Amino acid sequence: MTAKEKIESKTTGGFHICIGLDSDIIKIPQHLLKHSNPILEFNKVIIENTYKEASAYKINFAFYEKDGSRGFDTIHKTMELIPDDVLTIADAKRGDIGNTSQMYAQSIFDHFGFDAVTLHPYMGFDSLSPFLDYKNKLNFILALTSNSGASDFEKQKLDNGKFLYQHVIEKVNDWNQNQNCGLVFGATKIDELKNNIESFRQMPVLLPGVGTQGGSLEDVTRTFSLHKNMNFIINISRALIYSDNTEKFAIAISKTIKQYNSTLHSILTAS
């Protein structure tokens, strides 16, 4: 299955929750520390208890890179646990000059075998094109991010009256020749989401920021639903994976994602 087929099969089936594996040794249930690789064990339990309900898994590279090669090994082993029909996203936010981006694309798509990646647009087209050359993958490019710093540059107005992030969306639409581009848009920026949703056209949108960062699952879902756009996935990391820190955390996580899906379902079927 191509990345596009995977995401469409989930979103048309009503599954829009992407699980962010921001797995942190300090926050995971402490009884897991007895395992030789507690983070891998934690990820394994999450995946086993959520894969039928999840649209995607997003692996936040920073949480693994802080342990160097051991962390990279854990990414590798986690990838082996994810069923093939669920989209895997390398949340690595890469972007560099052409020959370097080529190596990053090899790392993420060939070495680790991810279906999708998140990318920084700042350096422009030739910094993204080595990724876009992978026709069967998906490239989520940062448009408007969920954090407060989005106002420093992303929300700067250009001399043509558009915000920088709007110019990014326009350019990415132009560059989407292989139908393998997507956007990252912060769930915390609901007004901007409403005002820009039409500009996303056919591109899938990854929305981080629900949960700990304050974005509303309901507002995001309602906005997409109103526009008859089902091509979105909402990432939830901390608010989901740390639902419970006892030996019963598997049950708690399974219950939490079912609740999210049920909320989504009510909104999507009501409108």
Place this chain on the structure above:
Amino acid sequence: MTAKEKIESKTTGGFHICIGLDSDIIKIPQHLLKHSNPILEFNKVIIENTYKEASAYKINFAFYEKDGSRGFDTIHKTMELIPDDVLTIADAKRGDIGNTSQMYAQSIFDHFGFDAVTLHPYMGFDSLSPFLDYKNKLNFILALTSNSGASDFEKQKLDNGKFLYQHVIEKVNDWNQNQNCGLVFGATKIDELKNNIESFRQMPVLLPGVGTQGGSLEDVTRTFSLHKNMNFIINISRALIYSDNTEKFAIAISKTIKQYNSTLHSILTAS
């Protein structure tokens, strides 16, 4: 020594060449393939034959990440070979929301032990601040990059008449409370360098793009020299490390960097 002390000790001593360890198994002298880790052996020979002439070593993470955990191990082992008085730069171009950037900073500064890092500004202040909190490190933030894609966003004009990259430089100056910010500015963009050099103030500048990308060592050096600004390092990767692909490559590399330093010396002492 802090990162600032390291770079200043080199640049005031007349050393401005940063060696980019973009080490690629396909391009290294083929007789090295008999070693168990050819890339590490290649880096070792380069370091042994250049450390007295180099201002810094820049490790391009992509070239190592394409081999996953093995590549991360090679970064680790390469770091052990670099003498303590030479600045080490993680060319990783990271940048993410606060709690994630915190993990990237831990990875680069604590786990790998680099003195400096390259960062994407797109997501704004809170994406950079976890790095800036490391007072003794250096953070080279992308301003205007050396590639053609720089025109897509970096060179977009804002409604205040400034280019985006100029707004980035201004903001980074504001954020430089710990005197640990630097800039990345493409050596291929000589006109923009001349027009913006005053705005760099006290910040060190890392200039990639000399050599294969077409930037001129002479033009860059002359520009800084004219402005009595010695706070710059010029990165050279491919044009230096692949000087020769025979068993005599060590001699060739040593000769090449001495030629660069001699060219620099002539310009700096002439003006």
